[in-house]
Amino acid sequence: MNPLQQTLGTLSFGTTVAHANLTMVPLLAPAEIAPAYMLLDEALQNALADVTEVSEAGAVPELLFRNRAEHDVLLVDGEELVGAKQNRVLNLTILAPARSELRIPVSCVEAGRWAWRSRKFAPGLKKLHARARAKKMRGVTAALRESGARARGDIQAGVWDEVDAKLAAFKVRSASSALHDALEAVAPDLEAVRARFAPQPRQVGAAFFIGGALVGLDLFDSPAALAKLLPKLVESYAFDALEKPSAKAAGPSLEEVRALLARIAQAPAEAYPAVGKGTDLRIDTAQFSAAALLEGERVVHLAAFALQEERDEVA
Numbered sequence: 277m278n279p280l281q282q283t284l285g286t287l288s289f290g291t292t293v294a295h296a297n298l299t300m301v302p303l304l305a306p307a308e309i310a311p312a313y314m315l316l317d318e319a320l321q322n323a324l325a326d327v328t329e330v331s332e333a334g335a336v337p338e339l340l341f342r343n344r345a346e347h348d349v350l351l352v353d354g355e356e357l358v359g360a361k362q363n364r365v366l367n368l369t370i371l372a373p374a375r376s377e378l379r380i381p382v383s384c385v386e387a388g389r390w391a392w393r394s395r396k397f398a399p400g401l402k403k404l405h406a407r408a409r410a411k412k413m414r415g416v417t418a419a420l421r422e423s424g425a426r427a428r429g430d431i432q433a434g435v436w437d438e439v440d441a442k443l444a445a446f447k448v449r450s451a452s453s454a455l456h457d458a459l460e461a462v463a464p465d466l467e468a469v470r471a472r473f474a475p476q477p478r479q480v481g482a483a484f485f486i487g488g489a490l491v492g493l494d495l496f497d498s499p500a501a502l503a504k505l506l507p508k509l510v511e512s513y514a515f516d517a518l519e520k521p522s523a524k525a526a527g528p529s530l531e532e533v534r535a536l537l538a539r540i541a542q543a544p545a546e547a548y549p550a551v552g553k554g555t556d557l558r559i560d561t562a563q564f565s566a567a568a569l570l571e572g573e574r575v576v577h578l579a580a581f582a583l584q585e586e587r588d589e590v591a
Contacts, residue, residue, distance in 0.1 A: 280557065280568055281541040283495075283575040289530055290479055295472035298517040299488075299528045300510070303481030303495055311498035313348040313371060313576075315505070316355055317399040325349055325372075327357055327397040330379060334361045334390075337427035339397070341380045343372045348553065351380065352505060353567070353579055354409045354512065356400025356456070359393050362386040363456055365404045365435070367416055367426055369569045369577045371553040378552055381426035383412060383435040388452035402459050403508040405515040406484070406492055408438035410581035414565045417558040420548055445519050459511075462518055469514040475503040481578075482506065483536070484513040485528045487520055490536065492581035497574050540566050540580055 277285075290302030319325035324345035330338050339357070343349050351370040356363065364382035372378050385404070404412070415431035442458045443450055450457035459466070480502050481495030494509055496502045543559045545568075550556040554571035559580075566580035 279570055279573045279575055280545070280578070282573075283497075283578075284537045284541045287481070287495075287537065289533070290476040292528055293473055294528075295469055296517065297487045297520060298469060298510075298514055299485040300473055301483040301485070301528055301530065301533050302476045302479045303483065303493070304476070304478045305480040305499065306478070308478060309498050311350075311496075311501045312574075313350045313501075314345060315501065316349060316351045317401065317504075319343065319345055319349045320397075320399050327360075327380075328395065329360050336362070336384050337381060337432065338379050339364060339382050341370075341372055341378045343374060343376050343378075346374050348372060348374055350501070350576065352403075352577060353413070354404035355508070356385070356402045356404065357382070357397040358400040358456060359397045360395070361392055362389045362452075363400065363454055364397075365412075365455075367412060367431065368551070368556065368567060369579075370551045371569060371571060371576055373553055376552070380551060381416075383427065383432050385435060385439050385455040386452050387436050387439070388450070389454070400456065401508070402456070403512040404435075404455075405438070405442065406513045406581065407516050408435060409512065409579070410492065410565060410583070411435070411438060413567055413579065413581065414560060414583075417546075417560050417565065417567065420556070420558060421546065424548075426551065442515070459515065462515070465518055466511045466514050469517070470507050470510045473506065473510045475499065475506050479503070479506075482509060483528075483533045484509075486513065486517045488528070490529070490532045490582055491516070492579065493533070493536065495575065495578040497576050536564060536580065536582075539564065540578070 363386040367381040419425040483493035557568040559566040568578040
C-alpha cells in the first residue's frame with residue numbers, strides 16, 4: 277500500500293456544514309499531527325521569506341522564492357501573490373527547503389499590467405477559485421507529461437479566460453484585468469460565507485459541493501495547516517458558488533466523497549520530482565483530475581477536482 281492509499285484509507289467524515297448553495301464535508305485524520313513546515317503567508321508576514329520577480333526584466337511564468345527560515349515553507353497551489361510587475365498565482369504546491377532559493381512556476385491573474393508596483397510580492401490572502409484551479413491542474417499535468425514543464429502558454433491562456441469570465445460574471449471593470457478586483461468586489465459576500473465554516477477537531481481536509489454537485493477536495497497532513505488555510509479554501513469555492521445563487525444546496529452524498537477518495541487511491545499516478553522537496557504525483561482520468569505532493573511517507577497536500585464537463589452535466 278502506497279502513502280496515498282494509506283492516508284486516504286484512514287480518513288473519516290466530520291459534521292457536514294452548509295450555507296446557501298455551498299456545502300463542506302470535513303475530512304478527519306485519526307490523530308492530531310503538527311506540521312513540519314511554515315505556511316507561505318506566515319513566512320512572508322514575518323519577513324522569513326520573500327517572493328520577487330526573477331530579474332529586473334521579469335518573466336511571467338516564474339518567480340523567485342527565497343526562504344531564510346530554519347523551517348521548510350509550504351506554498352499551496354492557487355495561492356495569490358500581489359504586487360511586483362503583476363499579480364500571480366501558484367501553479368502547484370511546493371515544499372521549499374529551509375534556507376533555500378527556488379524558481380517557482382506561476383500564472384498571471386492581472387493581464388493588463390506589466391509595471392513595478394513593489395519590489396516584493398505580498399500575500400494576496402486569497403486563493404484562485406476552484407474552477408480555475410481545476411483547469412490549471414489539468415494543464416500542468418499535461419505539460420509535465422509532454423515536456424516536463426510546469427508553466428506554458430496554454431496554462432496561462434486558460435487562467436486568463438477564467439479571470440475574464442469572473443470579471444464578466446460579477447460585472448467588474450478592472451483597468452488591469454485583475455482577478456483581485458473581482459475578489460474585492462464581492463469581498464463582503466465571501467466573508468459572510470467564510471464565517472459560516474470553521475475547522476473541526478482533527479480536520480485535515482474538506483470536500484466541497486456547490487448546489488448539491490461534488491466539485492472538489494483538498495487534503496493536508498496536519499489539522500493546524502488545514503485550520504489556517506480553510507478560509508482561503510472556503511472562499512475559493514464560494515467565489516464559484518456565488519455565480520449560481522439560485523442553486524439549492526441539496527444534501528451532500530457522502531458516498532460520492534467516498535467514491536472519489538477510492539478512485540484517487542486506486543488510479544495509476546504519474547510521479548515527477550517536485551519543485552523543492554518531495555514527489556509530485558499526478559492523476560488525470562475521465563472523471564477527475566488530482567495532484568499530490570508527497571515527502572517520504574507523508575501526503576503533504578492533495579487536491580482533486582471533478583472535471584468541468586462532469587459538473588456542467590450535473591448543473
